[in-house]
Amino acid sequence: MSEEVRVALFGYGLAGRYFHAPLIRLVDGLRVTTVVTRDAGRSAAAREDDPDVAVVADPGAVWARAGEHDLVVVASANRTHVTLARAALAAGLPVVVDKPLCRTPEEAAALQREAAGRLTVFQNRRWDGDFLALRAAVEAGRIGTVHRFESRFERWRVEPKGYWRESGDPEDLGGLLYDLGSHLADQALLLLGPVAEVRAEVRRVRPWAAVDDDAFVALRHESGAVSHLWMSSVAAEQGPRFRVLGTAGAWVSEGLDGQEDALRAGRSPYDVPPRHARLLAAADGDDLAESSVDVTGGDWPAFYRGVPAWVRGEAPAPVALDDVVATLRILRSAAEQAG
Numbered sequence: 151m152s153e154e155v156r157v158a159l160f161g162y163g164l165a166g167r168y169f170h171a172p173l174i175r176l177v178d179g180l181r182v183t184t185v186v187t188r189d190a191g192r193s194a195a196a197r198e199d200d201p202d203v204a205v206v207a208d209p210g211a212v213w214a215r216a217g218e219h220d221l222v223v224v225a226s227a228n229r230t231h232v233t234l235a236r237a238a239l240a241a242g243l244p245v246v247v248d249k250p251l252c253r254t255p256e257e258a259a260a261l262q263r264e265a266a267g268r269l270t271v272f273q274n275r276r277w278d279g280d281f282l283a284l285r286a287a288v289e290a291g292r293i294g295t296v297h298r299f300e301s302r303f304e305r306w307r308v309e310p311k312g313y314w315r316e317s318g319d320p321e322d323l324g325g326l327l328y329d330l331g332s333h334l335a336d337q338a339l340l341l342l343g344p345v346a347e348v349r350a351e352v353r354r355v356r357p358w359a360a361v362d363d364d365a366f367v368a369l370r371h372e373s374g375a376v377s378h379l380w381m382s383s384v385a386a387e388q389g390p391r392f393r394v395l396g397t398a399g400a401w402v403s404e405g406l407d408g409q410e411d412a413l414r415a416g417r418s419p420y421d422v423p424p425r426h427a428r429l430l431a432a433a434d435g436d437d438l439a440e441s442s443v444d445v446t447g448g449d450w451p452a453f454y455r456g457v458p459a460w461v462r463g464e465a466p467a468p469v470a471l472d473d474v475v476a477t478l479r480i481l482r483s484a485a486e487q488a489g
Contacts, residue, residue, distance in 0.1 A: 155458050158184040158212045158219045158243075160234055161226030162192040165248050168413045169274065169450075170225045171199065176418075176451045179458040184212060184219065186226075209237065216241040221461055224248060225272075227314050228323035235261060235269060244268040244461050249332040250323055255478040262471040270460070270467035271474045272453060275333040276340060278407035279448030280427060284392055285341060287401060287443065292431060294398025299341055299377040301392055303330040303406075304385035310358055318360030325361030327352055328481055330381040335480040338369055338377035339473060345369045350484035355384045367484045392427070399438065403427035409448045419450050 157174060159166055159182050166185070174180045185196040188207045196205050206212070212219060222238035222245040224231055232252050238245040251258050251271050261269060275281065288296055310316060317324045339345065347370040355364045364384050369377040380389065394401040408422030426442045433439040452468075459465035 153179075155180050155220045155461050156183045156218065157181060157221045157223055158186060159223045159225060160186045160209065160212075160230070161224070162187045162189070162196045163225075164414075166223075166225035167192070167195060167199070169410075170223055170246075170248075170272070171196075172413055173419070173451050173454050174223070177454045177457070180221075180454060186212060209234065213237060213241045216243055219243060221246065221457065223272075228328075229314075229319075229321040232257065232261065236264070239265055239268060244270075246270055246272055246457065248272045249336075249474075250328045250478070250481070251474055252478070253320070253323055253328070254482055255475045258471065258475045258478050262475065265471070267467070269471060270457075270469050271471070273333070273336050273469045273473075274450045274453055275337065275407070276469070277449045277452045278409070279422075279425065280391060280403045280407055280445040281337055282447065282449065283427060283443055283445040284394060284401055284403070287429060288341065288394070288396070292399065292429060293394065293396030293401055294432070295375075296342060296394055296396045297375050298395040299338055299375065299392075300380075300390070300394065301334050301337060301377065302380040302389045303334060303391075304380060304382045304388040306386050307383040308356060310356075316360060325363070326381045326383060327362050327365050327367075327485055331365065331367065331379070331481055331484065332477060334379040334381060335367070335369075335477045336473065338371075338379060339476055339480075342369075342371045342373060342375045342377060344372045344476065345480060346372045348480050348483040348487075350487040352484060352488035362488065365484065367480070369480065399429065399431040401427060401429055401443075403445055407448045408446075409450050413450075419448065422446060422448065 184204045193205045222243045224234045224247045231247050235245050314322050315324045349368040352362045352365040364382045367379040392403045409419040412421050424446045427445045429441050429443050430438040456468035460467050
């Protein structure tokens with residue numbers, strides 16, 4: 151392996167161009183050397199963003215030159231994730247796959263066995279600023295023991311965009327449950343641990359929708375705590391991003407982490423407006439004392455900072471496949487309850 155981890159990036163749409171490539175560029179020891187895309191416009195964009203990058207249309211060009219790469223990143227459409235991951239592993243290359251990895255926990259577990267530690271999944275919202283600050287507050291005991299975690303990812307998008315995420319073809323893994331739900335379930339598991347029961351309401355509200363666009367998932371954790379997770383494309387009024395209730399207080403934060411907007415605008419993920427959460431802590435008797443907590447410090451590049459050592463076998467993967475399997479169990483259970 152070269153001193154620098156040489157990356158073959160599959161896909162140069164929203165995920166590849168605006169999330170993965172910029173984050174990789176921010177990490178010492180990682181470099182995108184090849185972009186794989188058949189789209190002429192995206193090929194031109196990849197060359198514009200990095201004149202030194204090789205752009206190829208055929209994935210076979212990477213497998214034929216596997217020795218010239220150290221890592222594959224799959225940022226292409228959901229239907230390609232498993233096929234490309236398996237091809238990368240067969241070529242002897244470790245692989246990062248954008249979420250969702252696949253549809254079922256059984257398929258993920260099979261990939262886990264096949265990968266033998268050489269596969270991880272890009273669960274970037276583990277490093278949202280508000281979630282990092284919330285975890286720190288919970289671990290410090292600032293709101294006591296959490297008994298309810300409420301998490302929302304809501305939007306107002308009532309016109310069709312024509313994206314594959316709106317497709318009703320099961321191979322596309324479209325809809326909000328597997329898209330935004332992948333983030334919300336992963337965060338709930340990180341905060342409160344294994345899940346004993348899943349209840350869900352999964353709906354299509356927009357008249358033209360072929361896939362779910364509004365969902366609620368309730369989790370009962372083995373600890374006894376509950377998570378209530380909302381995701382919607384038809385929420386003209388959004389609720390708080392997080393409302394977390396503990397035995398000694400509460401945490402409330404509004405709005406979404408700003409890293410996605412910054413990256414879409416071509417800025418650094420650290421160039422985001424300041425944001426704050428409200429923390430209410432038990433004082434005397436039934437009184438609560440309110441304070442403000444900075445939640446600006448998101449860090450999506452942290453995922454890729456963990457990649458070079460993992461690729462070299464010196465550290466665990468940034469996201470464990472056990473966590474991915476557990477998240478897919480939740481999503482599959484919720485999908486089976488779709489109305």
